Amino acid sequence: MDAAIRRVCVIGAGVMGAGIAAQVANAGVPVLLLDIVPPGTGDRNKLADAAVARMLKTDPAPFMAPQAAKLVETGNTENDLAAAAACDWIIEAVVERLDLKQALYRRLAELHRPGTAVSSNTSTIPLAALLGGLPEAFARDFLITHFFNPPRYMRLLEVVPGPATDPELVARVSAFCDHVLGKSIVRCKDTPGFIANRIGTFWLQRGVNAAMDLGLGVEEADAVMGRPFGIPKTGVFGLLDLVGLDLMPHIDASMTALLSAEDAFVRGHRVNPLLTRMIGEGYTGRKGKGGFYRINREAGKIKESIGLVTGVYEPSRDAKLPEAAGRDMRALMASEDRYGRYAWAVMGDVLAYAAGLVPEISDDVAGVDAAMRLGFNWKQGPFEMLDRLGPAAVAARLARDGRPVPPLLAAVGEGSFYREAAGEVEVFGTDGAYHRVERPEGVLRLADVKRAGAPLLKNGSAALWDIGEGVACFEIATKMNSFDEAVLKLLDRSLGVVAERFKALVIYTDATNFSAGANLGQALFACNIAAWGEIEKLVDAGQRGFKALKYAPFPVVGAPAGLALGGGCEILLHCDAIEAHAETYVGLVECGVGLVPGWGGCGEMIARWAGAPRMPQGPMPAVAKVFETVSTAKVAKSAAEARSMGVLRERDGITFNRDRLLFAARARALAMVDGYAPPPKPEFRLPGASGRLAMTLAAEGFRAQGLASAHDMAVAGALATVLSGGDADPVDIVTEADLLKLERRAFLALIRTGPTLERIEHTLATGKPLRN
Structure with missing residues (x-):
């Protein structure tokens, strides 16, 4: 069959x-x-x-x-x-x-x-x-x-x-x-709520009950349950608003009906009059009039939160935890203030509950952790948290409180649920022995590679790793994987090492986001002290580095996931092939901060569109497509959309399972090794002054509709100059070097302007673009 x-x-x-x-x-x-x-x-x-x-x-x-x-x-x-x-x-x-x-x-x-x-x-x-x-x-x-x-x-x-x-x-x-x-x-085993909902709904129950018992506000409770534990900032009450408050009574009824009377969920269940009233009045969360949080539009779109004791909405206030406790769960759980008591009341119960459910819900501790990471977006599962806190310390505190210590927690004793042995991860089993954490066939994680050996090259911003079968991996390791001078320097050194010792190179990171582009914070600092020479050096280093990558004597595969913006998109455009995770959000966003792509992105996008199937011939069609995409700082919301934007070509690959991305990228690189030759240098025929005028007029149309500001027009004009080939005529050949020179000139001119610096500063402060 x-x-x-x-x-x-x-x-x-x-x-x-x-x-x-x-x-x-x-x-x-x-x-x-x-x-x-x-x-x-x-x-x-x-x-x-x-x-x-x-x-x-x-x-x-x-x-x-x-x-x-x-x-x-x-x-x-x-x-x-x-x-x-x-x-x-x-x-x-x-x-x-x-x-x-x-x-x-x-x-x-x-x-x-x-x-x-x-x-x-x-x-x-x-x-x-x-x-x-x-x-x-x-x-x-x-x-x-x-x-x-x-x-x-x-x-x-x-x-x-x-x-x-x-x-x-x-x-x-x-x-x-x-x-x-x-x-x-x-x-999972056939038990109520399976794994993630069994533990997750217990966590929500404890979070609400303990906040009311200890007199915390919803902002305070969510601050405690968020960052210190590696849990999304929605915390408990924000998550309830997101999923819908009216769902909770149904879940509670189902769980209490299915679980034994001795289960901690059933023993902790209580009817919440405030929740009942809110649901009855239509306050069911984000899908309703609001929930524990709401936006009061009558008062001018003010964010409000409900008092858990008073039941009255008041303006929401950010809760600030003590500095150490706000960063680290150990410091928070050890604190004797109201935040520390709340953290222990909730997470002490949750961790003990999770430990007591193995082997009832699963024989696999690692599977329980994976369910909570993937189902509730926790950075660590309950057993990983126990290792951070110290299983023996948690067991001792439970005993001091007069509470039973789960058998599995007692069995691990002074040890940990996870350990490393010979470069591999082992996990504590219900049989009291450690077992290797097996990866499915076709799964390759950079974290495993890093655990098993030392990097080939490394500095404070990047590293080069041997990922096997003659393939190396270049990893950026800065905040948001942004490009700085150290990243570009190590990339240059890495190309030499790969040429001597390896068959191919993959650009990849295990991090959530591939790269947010150039380090705007460093660029802004250099601008503020008028270190224009440093800015020019960075632009030149990026252009030289990315072109060296493009023309290296071995295949290069970019393997993005999450955000790949600005320079993060440009490095992908210089790879021989891309193997993208399905959830890749990519785009040349420089115009959003008042700049133009400066590391070769303009030329690479023109070449992609000029070679796209069914693209009309002539100098203008491809350029118009690039102008439309880049001037609006468009970001693809998936790898499939990136293909329709021209960033991914038909021959590039899309991998749906994030854990399989690095393996797939390595396989794609190896498939290109035999007979590999660097691509020929392109020559462009660009539309010149008439094309520049057409692009400028298109931008003027947006301004006439109130959709573009005066500085948007300046940025669009600079981009149009680059894409049209500057002073070239349509019959002239524009080389790749010519386009790089135009990019560099436009970038360095714009970054000296006040409106662009305002945009950069605003974006760094708020994470949002500024229309000035």
């Missing part, structure tokens, strides 16, 4: 079902999206059609590019359920009611092909209950695949097979979700 998954059916076009369908389509796989026929309507596919239309307007977008929506076929469960039989995987994502789910399964049991996977996206109903009374043949093909919302952006997928589920079917679905959809798979 052919086991490939080539077509998927999703039943249930609510937020989750539609989002799952969108992610399947993002991966290039056709998907059938079904929902019920709404009563009293002639449009039988109304719910599914509306879901697709809604997602095309949603921000952040469920679709990585609008064309992905064309892969979603809509229908309804009355007329089109039989079409699910032609699909290789059927995902049920209907409302969380057992009777409705089982009624659907009975219909599916009659029509689905044996060996076709059927899964539920449930997060509250046990698998055993879902399968009650259904045929054994159906049970063999059934499992739970619990996606997290939003499905495009959340990497966690909890997979729960039943005792009768075919292991080969589980492996097939897991492999598809891993390689094609980009999910990190965590195997």
Whole structure:
């Protein structure tokens, strides 16, 4: 039997079902999206059609590019359920009611092909209950695949097979979700809430209760639960606003009904009159009139927060923790002030709860940590936090408080849950022994490489690593991986080392963001002391370094993920190939801070568009495309959109699973080694004065609409001069060196202007562009 998954059916076009369908389509796989026929309507596919239309307007977008929506076929469960039989995987994502789910399964049991996977996206109903009374043949093909919302952006997928589920079917679905959809798979046991929601909802419960008990405001509680623990700044109350306050009573009811009376979640459950009142008045969070936080528009868009004791909204105030406690969970937990007491009341309980749930929810400590990192965006899972705090110290404090110490926490004793041995990570198991943390085949992490050996080259801003098979990796290690002089110097040295000892080079980092571009803070400092020569040296070093990269005698592959802005985009444009993570947000954004690309980005983008399929011939079409993109500082919101912007070419690759990106980039580099030759130097025919005038007039149109300022016009004029070739005529040949000279001249002129310096300063202070 052919086991490939080539077509998927999703039943249930609510937020989750539609989002799952969108992610399947993002991966290039056709998907059938079904929902019920709404009563009293002639449009039988109304719910599914509306879901697709809604997602095309949603921000952040469920679709990585609008064309992905064309892969979603809509229908309804009355007329089109039989079409699910032609699909290789059927995902049920209907409302969380057992009777409705089982009624659907009975219909599916009659029509689905044996060996076709059927899964539920449930997060509250046990698998055993879902399968009650259904045929054994159906049970063999059934499992739970619990996606997290939003499905495009959340990497966690909890997979729960039943005792009768075919292991080969589980492996097939897991492999598809891993390689094609980009999910990190965590195997869970069939227990309430599985892993992430079991621990995460307990954390939310404790966070709310302890804040009320200890008299903390919502800002104070969120400050404690945020940065010190590596948890998103939404903390507890901000997260409740995000997911919806009205969801919490349903989760609480489900968990208390499913868990034993002795479970800490059940014992800590209490009815919250304030929460009940807020939901009744429509304060359900961001989707309603507000929640624990709200924007008071009647008072002039003032952010307010609700008093947990008074129930009255007041202007929100930032909470500042003591300096040490605000940075480090150990200092915070050791503090005896109200913040320290709150931190221990919440996280002491959470860490003890998590330790006590192994092996009930999972036999794998590393899997529990992964679920919390990927499902709740914690930087560290509970067992990693315990290692930071010291498992023995936490156990001793629990004992001093007269509370039971979980057996697993007692068993690890003075040791740690993770340790390094011979350059590899080992994790403490429920059997009392340490076991190697296995990476799936095709996963290569730079962190593992760094753990196992020393860098080939290193300074305070970058490093060069041997990642095996004759390939080296250049890693930027500054804040936001920005480029400074030290990065460019090490890049120059690295090219020499790679040429002598390696076959190819990959530009990559394990960090969340590939690169935010040039270090604007250093540039602003140099401008403020009129060190214009230093600015010119940096521009020249970037141009020389990136061109040396482009013409190196070996293939170079850029492997971005997250932000790749400004110089971060330009270095990618100089690589022989790009292997991008699907969630790469890339663009030449220099015009947003009053500059133009200065490290060769203009010429590389012109060359890309001039060579694009179906691009009209002549000097103007490619230049106009580049002007439109660069002058507006457009940033692609996915790798798919980066391809439509011309940053990625058709031959470049997109990897959906972040953990597989470095491996895929290395493989792409190795595939280019045989017969490799550096690219020829391009020669451009640019539109000259007439093209410059056309671009300037286009910018004037934006100004006439009030969409561009006077300085926007100055920046657009400088960009138009570069892209048109300066004083060249359309018949003249403009070399790459000529374009670099034009870029350098425009960049150095703009950075001396007051409005550009104001833009840089404002962006550094606020993270937002300034229109001046």
